[in-house]
Amino acid sequence: MSDIIMEMKNIIKDFPGVRALDGVNFNVMKAEIHALVGENGAGKSTLMKILSGVHTEYEGDIYLHGKKVKFRGTRDAEEVGIAIIYQELNLISGLSVAENIFLGSEPVKYGALMDYKKMYKETRKLLSRFQLDVDPEEIIKNLPIGKQQMIEIVKAISKNAEILIFDEPTSALTQKEAEYLFEIIDSLIKDGVTVVYISHRMEELFKLSDRITVLRDGATVGTWKRKDLTHDSLVKQMVGRDIKEIYPKIENKPGDVVLKVENYSVNHPLRAGEKIVRDVNFELRKGEILGIAGLMGSGRTELIESIFGAFPADSSGDIFLYGKKENITSPRYAIDKGMGLVTEDRKRLGLILMLSVAKNMTLSILDKVRNLFFIREKKEQEIVRRYIDYLRIKTPNQDFIVNHLSGGNQQKVILGKWLSAEPEILILDEPTRGIDIGAKSEIYNIIKKLCEEGVSIIMVSSELPEVLKLSNRIIIMHEGKMQTIIPAGDATQEKIMHFATGGE
Numbered sequence: 001m002s003d004i005i006m007e008m009k010n011i012i013k014d015f016p017g018v019r020a021l022d023g024v025n026f027n028v029m030k031a032e033i034h035a036l037v038g039e040n041g042a043g044k045s046t047l048m049k050i051l052s053g054v055h056t057e058y059e060g061d062i063y064l065h066g067k068k069v070k071f072r073g074t075r076d077a078e079e080v081g082i083a084i085i086y087q088e089l090n091l092i093s094g095l096s097v098a099e100n101i102f103l104g105s106e107p108v109k110y111g112a113l114m115d116y117k118k119m120y121k122e123t124r125k126l127l128s129r130f131q132l133d134v135d136p137e138e139i140i141k142n143l144p145i146g147k148q149q150m151i152e153i154v155k156a157i158s159k160n161a162e163i164l165i166f167d168e169p170t171s172a173l174t175q176k177e178a179e180y181l182f183e184i185i186d187s188l189i190k191d192g193v194t195v196v197y198i199s200h201r202m203e204e205l206f207k208l209s210d211r212i213t214v215l216r217d218g219a220t221v222g223t224w225k226r227k228d229l230t231h232d233s234l235v236k237q238m239v240g241r242d243i244k245e246i247y248p249k250i251e252n253k254p255g256d257v258v259l260k261v262e263n264y265s266v267n268h269p270l271r272a273g274e275k276i277v278r279d280v281n282f283e284l285r286k287g288e289i290l291g292i293a294g295l296m297g298s299g300r301t302e303l304i305e306s307i308f309g310a311f312p313a314d315s316s317g318d319i320f321l322y323g324k325k326e327n328i329t330s331p332r333y334a335i336d337k338g339m340g341l342v343t344e345d346r347k348r349l350g351l352i353l354m355l356s357v358a359k360n361m362t363l364s365i366l367d368k369v370r371n372l373f374f375i376r377e378k379k380e381q382e383i384v385r386r387y388i389d390y391l392r393i394k395t396p397n398q399d400f401i402v403n404h405l406s407g408g409n410q411q412k413v414i415l416g417k418w419l420s421a422e423p424e425i426l427i428l429d430e431p432t433r434g435i436d437i438g439a440k441s442e443i444y445n446i447i448k449k450l451c452e453e454g455v456s457i458i459m460v461s462s463e464l465p466e467v468l469k470l471s472n473r474i475i476i477m478h479e480g481k482m483q484t485i486i487p488a489g490d491a492t493q494e495k496i497m498h499f500a501t502g503g504e
C-alpha cells in the first residue's frame with residue numbers, strides 16, 4: 001500500500017523485569033484515524049512513547065515515508081512531525097497556560113528576553129480557535145482537569161504535527177468537550193493529519209476510527225478496517241475470550257439508613273460567596289448502590305469529597321452516620337468511621353506514585369497491620385497478594401513502583417487500597433475511568449459482591465450505562481443542586497440527561 005506513511009516493525013521493549021512489547025508491528029496511513037486498543041498493560045502507551053521519542057531504547061525499526069528513523073528524544077520526533085498527548089497530564093502545574101503551551105519554543109524578543117506579550121497573544125489566538133474560554137495567564141493548577149486536558153491538546157496541535165497521537169484524551173473531558181475534540185480531529189484529518197487514537201470507550205472507537213489495531217500482552221493481534229469489526233468481535237480480539245454481558249445482575253436488598261446528609265452545601269473553591277454544592281439532601285441504605293450522575297462540574301466530586309472530610313472549613317449542613325450526628329473533620333476521621341473513597345484523579349489524591357504497589361495498598365490499613373507487630377510484614381504481603389490476584393493487577397511483583405504500572409492498573413491499585421480497608425460505606429468516583437472492558441466487568445462483579453455483603457456504595461460516574469445498570473437509586477446533579485433522585489428502574493439515559501442539563 002502506497003499511502004502508508006509510517007511503519008513500526010518488530011518492536012521489542014524491555015523494562016527491568018517486564019517485557020512490555022514483544023515484536024509489535026504497526027503502521028498508519030495518511031489522513032486516517034487509527035485506533036490502538038487493548039487491555040490495561042497491553043503496551044499501547046509504551047508503543048506510542050517509542051514512536052514519539054520518549055523511550056529511545058528498544059529493538060526493531062521505525063520507517064517514516066519509507067526512510068528509517070531513530071529518535072534521540074521527543075524533540076527529534078516533533079521535528080519530523082510526530083507529537084503526542086499523554087495519558088497522564090504532562091503540564092507544569094505552577095506555570096501559566098501560555099507558558100505551558102510554549103514551553104521549549106518560547107518566542108524571544110531582542111535575542112534573549114522572553115516575549116510574554118507575544119506569547120499571550122499567540123495563546124489567546126490558539127485558545128479562541130478552539131473556543132476555549134481560558135485566560136492565557138491563568139496558572140494551570142487552578143484549572144479543572146478537563147480544561148487542563150484541553151490545554152494539552154491545544155499544545156500538541158500547535159506543533160502542526162503530521163502524526164498526532166492521542167492517549168486516552170477523553171477520559172477527563174466532559175461530553176461537550178469530547179464532542180468538541182471530535183470536531184477538531186475531524187478538521188485535522190481534512191488537513192491531511194494522521195491521528196492515532198487510544199481509548200477504552202467502545203462507542204468512540206467505532207464512531208471515529210478508520211482502522212483498528214489490537215494489542216494483547218505486548219504483541220499485535222491484528223489490524224482491521226473498522227467496518228470489518230463488530231463490538232463483540234473487537235472485545236474478543238482484545239481480551240481473548242467472549243464477554244457477552246459485562247453487567248452482572250445485582251440482587252442486593254437495601255436495609256436501614258446508614259448515612260444521612262441534610263441541607264449540605266460546599267463553598268466554591270475559587271469564587272468567594274458562591275456555592276459549588278447547594279442544599280443537598282439524601283439517605284444511603286445498608287447494601288444499597290446510590291448512583292450520582294451529572295455533568296462534569298456539577299458538584300458531584302466536591303459533594304462526596306466533602307462528605308469524606310476533605311474540606312471541613314468550607315462545608316455546612318449535617319451528616320448522620322447510623323443515626324448519630326457526626327462532624328467529619330478529616331478524611332482520617334471518615335476512614336475511622338468505616339468510610340472509603342476511591343478518587344477520580346489518581347495523581348492528586350489516589351496514589352503516591354513513587355511508592356510500591358504494596359505500600360500504596362496498605363497505606364489505608366496501617367492501623368490494622370500495625371497491631372500485628374511481629375507478623376506485620378507477612379500479613380501485609382498476604383493482603384496485598386490477595387488484592388493483586390482479586391483485581392488481576394498486572395505487576396511483576398508487590399514492590400514494583402506504581403508510577404511504572406500502566407494507567408488502568410494504577411486505577412486498580414487505588415481500588416485495592418480501599419477494598420483492603422474493608423469499609424462499610426464505599427464512595428467511588430469514576431471507578432472505571434481508563435479501565436479496559438474485561439477489568440470493568442470484574443470491577444462490576446466486585447461491586448455486586450460488596451453490596452450483597454452489606455457494604456453501602458455511593459458511585460459517581462459519567463458512564464450512564466454503568467449508573468443505570470448498577471444503581472438502586474440515582475441522584476442527578478445540576479450546577480451544585482440535587483435536581484432529582486429517582487429509582488434506577490424509572491431512569492433512562494435520556495431522562496438523566498434531561499435532569500443533568502437543568503430540566504425539571
Ligand SMILES: Nc1ncnc2c1ncn2[C@@H]1O[C@H](COP(=O)(O)OP(=O)(O)OP(=O)(O)O)[C@@H](O)[C@H]1O
Binds near residue numbers: 016018045046436
Ligand atoms: N517506565 C516503566 N518501567 C517499568 N515498566 C513499565 C514502564 N512503563 C510501562 N511499563 C510496563 O509495560 C507494560 C505496558 O504498559 P503500557 O503503559 O504501555 O500499557 P497500556 O496498554 O498503555 O495500558 P493502559 O490501558 O492501562 O494505559 C505494563 O506491564 C507496564 O507495567
Ligand SMILES: [Mg+2]
Binds near residue numbers: 045087
Ligand atoms: Mg496507557
